[in-house]
Amino acid sequence: MPEGGAAESRLERRKARTRASLIRAAQSFIAEGNLNVPVLEITRTADVGMGSFYNHFDSKEQLYRAAVDAALEAHGQLLDHLTGDLDDSAETFAQSFRLTGRLFRREPDLSRVLLNNAPALITADRGLAPRALRDIEAATAAGRFTVRDPELAVVLTAGALMGLGQLLHDRPDRDDAEATDTLAEDLLRTFGLCSAEARTISHRRLPDIGTVSWGGTAA
Amino acid sequence: MPEGGAAESRLERRKARTRASLIRAAQSFIAEGNLNVPVLEITRTADVGMGSFYNHFDSKEQLYRAAVDAALEAHGQLLDHLTGDLDDSAETFAQSFRLTGRLFRREPDLSRVLLNNAPALITADRGLAPRALRDIEAATAAGRFTVRDPELAVVLTAGALMGLGQLLHDRPDRDDAEATDTLAEDLLRTFGLCSAEARTISHRRLPDIGTVSWGGTAA
DNA sequence: ATTATCTATAGATCTATAGATAATGC
DNA sequence: ATTATCTATAGATCTATAGATAATGC
Numbered sequence: 001m002p003e004g005g006a007a008e009s010r011l012e013r014r015k016a017r018t019r020a021s022l023i024r025a026a027q028s029f030i031a032e033g034n035l036n037v038p039v040l041e042i043t044r045t046a047d048v049g050m051g052s053f054y055n056h057f058d059s060k061e062q063l064y065r066a067a068v069d070a071a072l073e074a075h076g077q078l079l080d081h082l083t084g085d086l087d088d089s090a091e092t093f094a095q096s097f098r099l100t101g102r103l104f105r106r107e108p109d110l111s112r113v114l115l116n117n118a119p120a121l122i123t124a125d126r127g128l129a130p131r132a133l134r135d136i137e138a139a140t141a142a143g144r145f146t147v148r149d150p151e152l153a154v155v156l157t158a159g160a161l162m163g164l165g166q167l168l169h170d171r172p173d174r175d176d177a178e179a180t181d182t183l184a185e186d187l188l189r190t191f192g193l194c195s196a197e198a199r200t201i202s203h204r205r206l207p208d209i210g211t212v213s214w215g216g217t218a219a
Numbered sequence: 220m221p222e223g224g225a226a227e228s229r230l231e232r233r234k235a236r237t238r239a240s241l242i243r244a245a246q247s248f249i250a251e252g253n254l255n256v257p258v259l260e261i262t263r264t265a266d267v268g269m270g271s272f273y274n275h276f277d278s279k280e281q282l283y284r285a286a287v288d289a290a291l292e293a294h295g296q297l298l299d300h301l302t303g304d305l306d307d308s309a310e311t312f313a314q315s316f317r318l319t320g321r322l323f324r325r326e327p328d329l330s331r332v333l334l335n336n337a338p339a340l341i342t343a344d345r346g347l348a349p350r351a352l353r354d355i356e357a358a359t360a361a362g363r364f365t366v367r368d369p370e371l372a373v374v375l376t377a378g379a380l381m382g383l384g385q386l387l388h389d390r391p392d393r394d395d396a397e398a399t400d401t402l403a404e405d406l407l408r409t410f411g412l413c414s415a416e417a418r419t420i421s422h423r424r425l426p427d428i429g430t431v432s433w434g435g436t437a438a
Numbered sequence: 439a440t441t442a443t444c445t446a447t448a449g450a451t452c453t454a455t456a457g458a459t460a461a462t463g464c
Numbered sequence: 465a466t467t468a469t470c471t472a473t474a475g476a477t478c479t480a481t482a483g484a485t486a487a488t489g490c
Contacts, residue, residue: 009462009463010461010462010463011461011462011463011466011467011468014461014462014467014468014469015467015468015469018468018469035254035255036254036255036279036280038451038452038453039452039453039454040452040453048469048470049469049470049471050453050454050470050471050472051454051455051456051468051469051470051471052468052469052470053454054453054454054455055468055469059453060255061255115337115338116337116338118334118335118337118381118385119334119335119385119388122381122382122385122386123385123386123389148401149398149401151386151390152383152386152398152401152402154382155382155383155385155386156379156382156383156402156405157382158378158382159377159378159379159380159381159382159383160375160378160379160382161378162337162341162378162381162382163341163373163374163375163376163377163378163379163381164371164374164375164378166337166338166341166342166374167341167342167370167371167374169338170342171370179368179371182367182368182371183371183375186375186409189409190405190408190409228488228489229487229488229489230440230441230442230487230488230489233441233442233443233487233488234441234442234443237442237443257477257478257479258478258479258480259478259479267443267444268443268444268445269444269445269446269479269480270442270443270444270445270480270481270482271442271443271444272480273479273480273481274442274443278479
């Protein structure tokens with residue numbers, strides 16, 4: 001019996017696949033703002049039998065919570081994966097912001113789940129918010145940022161991302177990278193970097209975004 | 220037969236009262252994030268008969284749309300009313316932001332309706348967004364702001380308010396005026412005011428917020 | 439006389455489960 | 465032999481309306 005992480009038994013993998021499929025289906029409905037969907041329609045979208053739903057969740061609300069959670073978690077995992085090798089907190093912060101900005105076009109469903117759950121994105125202990133708090137506090141401690149109120153800085157960052165995501169969703173013609181990096185630069189200046197450095201850091205080359213692993217991760 | 224605005228007939232006023240009551244009830248459910256509510260429960264909360272619902276709306280979704288619309292409209296009316304006599308666009312912008320910040324504690328239901336509909340707040344053609352766009356463009360034209368991308372400035376403003384609202388909702392102990400004015404000052408600097416002026420404008424005395432008229436206004 | 443509202447309910451829809459089937463483990 | 469999934473459905477719940485009642489207009 002292999003242990004830890006991905007291996008497990010075939011039975012457990014099948015179960016996990018069913019669960020992930022239900023979560024993906026729920027996310028597609030959350031993304032389109034359509035929460036009043038019969039369980040049967042969710043299971044049809046997930047391509048599983050109606051009964052399977054109740055093997056995994058007690059109610060639609062519980063599924064929805066898990067679906068939002070999974071979206072936050074996928075986002076957080078992606079940021080960890082792509083910014084793990086940076087050692088300047090200010091730069092980790094900036095890259096996380098800029099990568100998220102690029103995610104809106106690349107993962108419209110994920111981003112619309114987050115937009116439609118702004119309160120969760122802004123203050124959850126999963127996903128972007130806790131990582132932004134960590135980076136802002138570290139950068140302040142290191143003398144890179146001069147932020148008096150890290151909590152306020154976090155909600156400004158998360159709010160800016162909500163606004164950006166909505167803009168990119170409403171105006172498909174706009175250049176996402178340019179808009180994102182402009183906002184990143186503004187935030188870095190607000191947090192105490194000088195103009196020149198804000199500009200440099202917010203225009204560094206970014207790592208390639210791979211594929212976001214979609215629903216498997218959540219609690 | 221009196222004409223225009225508020226007067227109308229007694230019958231029409233009664234009808235308007237029923238409608239407003241349904242909208243208020245819907246807003247309370249939207250505020251608590253509970254959209255899956257039977258029509259009967261909505262009408263009970265509104266203290267009207269089940270049948271009255273169908274005199275006014277074809278479906279719950281239509282009621283919900285009207286309820287969000289009414290919240291945006293109430294917000295917009297309030298801003299117009301309280302900032303109407305200012306002639307500096309930069310100051311109109313700042314006061315609108317600061318008044319909205321103070322609204323979160325004073326009108327928790329209104330603000331939670333808006334937080335739970337972030338996309339609507341950010342890009343609707345009602346409420347804060349169109350007014351912020353107007354003020355930012357005017358202030359830029361007048362040489363007060365140096366904003367290159369007014370649309371981006373608007374979504375940053377709206378996003379900052381979402382973040383602020385969520386923070387004030389999650390942390391009842393925080394000083395709302397201080398947090399709000401700090402963010403206002405940050406935004407004014409980002410939009411091109413010098414530090415001294417940003418500070419002054421974001422700490423001017425505000426007019427008293429009266430009562431927000433709640434559901435009567437929307438389409 | 440007209441209009442809005444209310445109460446009661448038929449019919450439609452949805453939830454949650456029981457029992458049958460299929461996949462995996464050993 | 466065990467575990468997950470699937471299909472079919474009883475019972476619960478909800479929607480939308482018909483018909484009765486109450487308020488207003490004239």
